[in-house]
Amino acid sequence: MTALSTQLIHHPYNPPATFEAVQPGVFKASTVFFPNVHALRTQEWKDKSGYTYGLHGTPTTFTLEERIATLEGGRFCVLAPSGLSALSLVDMAFLAAGDEVLLPDNAYGPGKAFAEGDLARWGITHRFYDPMNPADLAAQITPATRLVWLEAPGSITLEFADLPALVAVIRTANAGRQRPIVSALDNTWGAGVAFNAFELGVDVSMQALTKYPSGGADVLMGSVVTRDPALHEALLLCHMRLGLGVSANDTELVLRGLPTVALRYAAQDTATRALASWMQDQPGVAAVLHPALPGSPGHAAWARDASAAACLFSVVFDARFSQAQIDAFCDSLRRFKLGWSWAGPISLCAPYNVRSIRTRPWPHLGCLVRFAIGLEAVDDLQADLQAALDALNAA
Numbered sequence: 001m002t003a004l005s006t007q008l009i010h011h012p013y014n015p016p017a018t019f020e021a022v023q024p025g026v027f028k029a030s031t032v033f034f035p036n037v038h039a040l041r042t043q044e045w046k047d048k049s050g051y052t053y054g055l056h057g058t059p060t061t062f063t064l065e066e067r068i069a070t071l072e073g074g075r076f077c078v079l080a081p082s083g084l085s086a087l088s089l090v091d092m093a094f095l096a097a098g099d100e101v102l103l104p105d106n107a108y109g110p111g112k113a114f115a116e117g118d119l120a121r122w123g124i125t126h127r128f129y130d131p132m133n134p135a136d137l138a139a140q141i142t143p144a145t146r147l148v149w150l151e152a153p154g155s156i157t158l159e160f161a162d163l164p165a166l167v168a169v170i171r172t173a174n175a176g177r178q179r180p181i182v183s184a185l186d187n188t189w190g191a192g193v194a195f196n197a198f199e200l201g202v203d204v205s206m207q208a209l210t211k212y213p214s215g216g217a218d219v220l221m222g223s224v225v226t227r228d229p230a231l232h233e234a235l236l237l238c239h240m241r242l243g244l245g246v247s248a249n250d251t252e253l254v255l256r257g258l259p260t261v262a263l264r265y266a267a268q269d270t271a272t273r274a275l276a277s278w279m280q281d282q283p284g285v286a287a288v289l290h291p292a293l294p295g296s297p298g299h300a301a302w303a304r305d306a307s308a309a310a311c312l313f314s315v316v317f318d319a320r321f322s323q324a325q326i327d328a329f330c331d332s333l334r335r336f337k338l339g340w341s342w343a344g345p346i347s348l349c350a351p352y353n354v355r356s357i358r359t360r361p362w363p364h365l366g367c368l369v370r371f372a373i374g375l376e377a378v379d380d381l382q383a384d385l386q387a388a389l390d391a392l393n394a395a
């Protein structure tokens, strides 16, 4: 008589094979079974023709990879456990000792920290270029340049770079090079919805699925998408060697968010533009930064290259307000919570000290607060901002 535990583990029942439902099933595994030793020796996972081990893909992760590749207009996708790990994967896949990576001055801060803290330790140098000046990028490229990061718009200050012009600079520099410079876009803001990164000419598009594709503010994940098989292979092999995996439950959450990503993007875009334009006219506000607002840096490039805008705007307050007054303004908001990240259901805000995170001069004197608009009604958010502004201006 076989022991109960063995009977339960090797149970003969299999459910009927076809089960069709709206959302795909969730598969979890470290071990996956091979039908025989020949299959164990030869099964291929890199082209998704089979399964070999949980880290190398499951039906759940393959499904999300294919959908994210479609969302971004690319061909291949790898998933990483956070947006930041997707970003550092790109650095590690393409850079070696002696190489240099160029970053836009307004890049996502933790990506800068990875260059400063780890790439530097590994003999990989980095420099910052002015993303609003393609000639500055051209001037910074040297024979050591191997990777150029792009971001449109920049984190916090939301300048929308002329991506085709920056890509053109990289292509010119690549003429006759043995190891061409790879261009990589942090596409978290566009999310694959606002514009097609590959049609604008970039080689690699990375995004934090944590933001729009999830939409719930309850999952961390990142993706790296390419159209080029050789770039994808370099990413995939580095990803495998690093042992980067994503959980099936987290993957399910992102798969759950994807059917509504375009609707959420559009709804949050409309609400954000309404509040950003309203903020522009309020006393005590020196400038509102949002690429869809005429006069915001890079507005013309945004209008040419994008069809929508994400849920972020930044407000530069009048220079007469101290940081303590702006902190009190943020503390007095009720609907807006204080916290990082964005594209979830709840509106957020956070003050930033721009001068401390930039190498180039910043034209504004006042304090900056970045707002991320959630899915609440615009009127309720506006009333909250109005009350906080009234208190600020009365102070």
Ligand SMILES: *Cc1c(COP(=O)(O)O)cnc(C)c1O
Pocket (backbone or CB within 6 Å): 082, 083, 084, 085, 087, 108, 155, 186, 188, 189, 208, 209, 210, 211, 220, 221, 222, 341
């Ligand atoms: C949030 C974010 C990331 C990192 O995503 P995590 O999942 O939080 O690691 C990277 N780039 C940009 C522009 C982001 O907004």
